[in-house]
Amino acid sequence: MAEHEPDSLIEKITEKIHGHHSSSSSDSDDDKSSKVEAVQAKIFRLFGREKPVHKVFGGGKPADVFLWRNKKLSAGVLGGATALWVLFEVLEYHLITLVCHIMILSVALLFLWSNASTFINKSSPQIPEVQIPEKCVLEVASGLRAELNYGLSILRDIASGKDFKTFLGVVAGLWVLSVVGTWCNFMTLFYILFVLLHTVPVLYEKYEDHVDSFGEKALIEFKKQYAVFDAKVLSKIPKGPLKEKKID
Numbered sequence: 001m002a003e004h005e006p007d008s009l010i011e012k013i014t015e016k017i018h019g020h021h022s023s024s025s026s027d028s029d030d031d032k033s034s035k036v037e038a039v040q041a042k043i044f045r046l047f048g049r050e051k052p053v054h055k056v057f058g059g060g061k062p063a064d065v066f067l068w069r070n071k072k073l074s075a076g077v078l079g080g081a082t083a084l085w086v087l088f089e090v091l092e093y094h095l096i097t098l099v100c101h102i103m104i105l106s107v108a109l110l111f112l113w114s115n116a117s118t119f120i121n122k123s124s125p126q127i128p129e130v131q132i133p134e135k136c137v138l139e140v141a142s143g144l145r146a147e148l149n150y151g152l153s154i155l156r157d158i159a160s161g162k163d164f165k166t167f168l169g170v171v172a173g174l175w176v177l178s179v180v181g182t183w184c185n186f187m188t189l190f191y192i193l194f195v196l197l198h199t200v201p202v203l204y205e206k207y208e209d210h211v212d213s214f215g216e217k218a219l220i221e222f223k224k225q226y227a228v229f230d231a232k233v234l235s236k237i238p239k240g241p242l243k244e245k246k247i248d
Contacts (some may be wrong), residue, residue: 085191
């Protein structure tokens with residue numbers, strides 16, 4: 001029994017040493033993780049973004065298309081939009097004419113196939129019954145209504161003079177949009193925006209650290225210029241006297 005006591009004593013000492021090292025290493029790992037999270041929290045992101053770009057776009061199939069997660073699908077969508085733009089703008093094809101021609105061709109092919117199937121001894125085409133569900137239409141209408149009401153509430157808050165910065169931003173944005181509208185029509189503008197949605201987000205996701213760093217510098221410079229403009233112009237605009245509320 002006396003021979004085993006030194007061995008057990010040594011084992012206890014080594015366990016204590018390993019336990020101390022493991023606890024200190026776990027503490028250091030926790031400190032490192034907390035420091036990393038603190039640094040990530042301090043990183044400037046455009047528009048105060050806290051989620052990844054994929055989550056900002058909803059995290060579903062639309063986000064996969066815009067961020068080129070599925071390159072074949074994204075290329076197909078962009079190619080289809082380009083083909084439509086070429087048809088309508090370059091070849092000056094009209095939407096109603098295109099829809100009518102597609103329907104004429106489809107109906108004619110199905111009609112000929114149905115009548116020719118009896119002569120060539122083949123089964124006639126199975127034309128599915130297509131119906132638009134009422135629930136889908138109501139959900140789309142409800143979502144559109146909510147977005148329109150939200151936009152109108154924002155415009156009401158801006159027009160009421162609650163946020164001067166937002167007012168200036170909206171006026172500048174509408175003015176830029178009016179200038180761009182003189183250069184191209186709605187179809188071309190819509191196509192340009194569609195192409196930008198398929199290029200800008202994926203490039204931003206790839207170089208977001210560099211873009212965010214540049215955006216932070218630009219925001220700091222904008223705040224400096226706005227402070228100068230506020231001190232020299234806005235602060236000198238006379239304001240009417242505030243009316244005191246009558247207390248009953």
